[in-house]
Amino acid sequence: MKIGIIGSGNIGGTLGKHWAQAGHEVLFSSRHPEELGDIVREAGDKAKAVSVAEAFEANADAYLLATPFKAINETAEVFAGEYGNKVIIDATNPYPETDGEIAQDVRDDNRNASEYTALKFSTAFTAKAFNTIHAKDLKERAFDDSNPMAVPFAAQDAKSREVTDKLIRDIGFIPIYVGDLGSTKAMEVDEKVYGVSTDQQELRSMLNIS
Numbered sequence: 001m002k003i004g005i006i007g008s009g010n011i012g013g014t015l016g017k018h019w020a021q022a023g024h025e026v027l028f029s030s031r032h033p034e035e036l037g038d039i040v041r042e043a044g045d046k047a048k049a050v051s052v053a054e055a056f057e058a059n060a061d062a063y064l065l066a067t068p069f070k071a072i073n074e075t076a077e078v079f080a081g082e083y084g085n086k087v088i089i090d091a092t093n094p095y096p097e098t099d100g101e102i103a104q105d106v107r108d109d110n111r112n113a114s115e116y117t118a119l120k121f122s123t124a125f126t127a128k129a130f131n132t133i134h135a136k137d138l139k140e141r142a143f144d145d146s147n148p149m150a151v152p153f154a155a156q157d158a159k160s161r162e163v164t165d166k167l168i169r170d171i172g173f174i175p176i177y178v179g180d181l182g183s184t185k186a187m188e189v190d191e192k193v194y195g196v197s198t199d200q201q202e203l204r205s206m207l208n209i210s
């Protein structure tokens with residue numbers, strides 16, 4: 001698959017390198033793509049650094065959103081309608097302390113944060129994944145065949161579900177589907193499985209999923 005990384009920091013940089021290791025073509029982006037040389041070198045031949053607009057123009061199969069939450073509106077404007085029908089995997093979390101008013105509004109709203117993203121990227125197929133995992137676990141627990149860690153995810157439709165399931169599995173985690181974007185409450189900041197590092201049996205039990 002061709003994967004666009006929007007925000008190549010702790011989460012985006014690490015995931016992009018894992019996906020490159022799994023054989024995917026990865027486009028790392030940020031507002032400063034010229035600063036992504038080290039990540040691209042570590043990711044290998046199939047990776048390159050581009051601007052956010054170039055990442056969307058490249059017509060990737062899936063995009064990972066891994067910027068601060070406050071960048072969602074701006075990123076969605078770059079995405080606009082013209083790059084529709086893409087799978088967007090949203091790993092962001094709203095933190096009022098650093099993201100400001102928009103994060104507080106989303107937290108106070110009846111909608112889940114994932115639904116906010118889906119609303120902004122209205123022409124895409126949105127999934128929520130990797131927002132619950134600590135950066136350290138993401139880095140150190142990938143490709144761990146002996147004790148694989150479970151990663152919960154939600155998806156808006158069949159296509160985003162299939163792609164996200166595969167991209168979690170490809171880097172050695174066990175995907176646990178929690179439902180559509182209306183079902184992500186347990187994955188939100190400080191909720192039941194937020195920051196939880198465990199195997200599939202325990203995660204299923206915490207989420208009451210058989």
Ligand SMILES: NC(=O)c1ccc[n+]([C@@H]2O[C@H](COP(=O)([O-])OP(=O)(O)OC[C@H]3O[C@@H](n4cnc5c(N)ncnc54)[C@H](OP(=O)(O)O)[C@@H]3O)[C@@H](O)[C@H]2O)c1
Nearest residue numbers: 007008009010011030031032066067069071092093131135
């Ligand atoms: N750290 C964790 O343990 C963790 C775990 C799960 C989920 N998350 C969530 O994942 C997201 C990213 O967290 P992180 O720890 O990876 O943050 P980070 O290390 O600060 O990386 C954020 C990246 O986003 C880029 N960026 C910032 N504003 C942007 C914009 N307007 N447009 C495009 N790119 C932009 C930054 O690069 P430039 O400044 O060069 O643009 C940077 O590469 C957050 O929403 C966070 O809540 C974090």
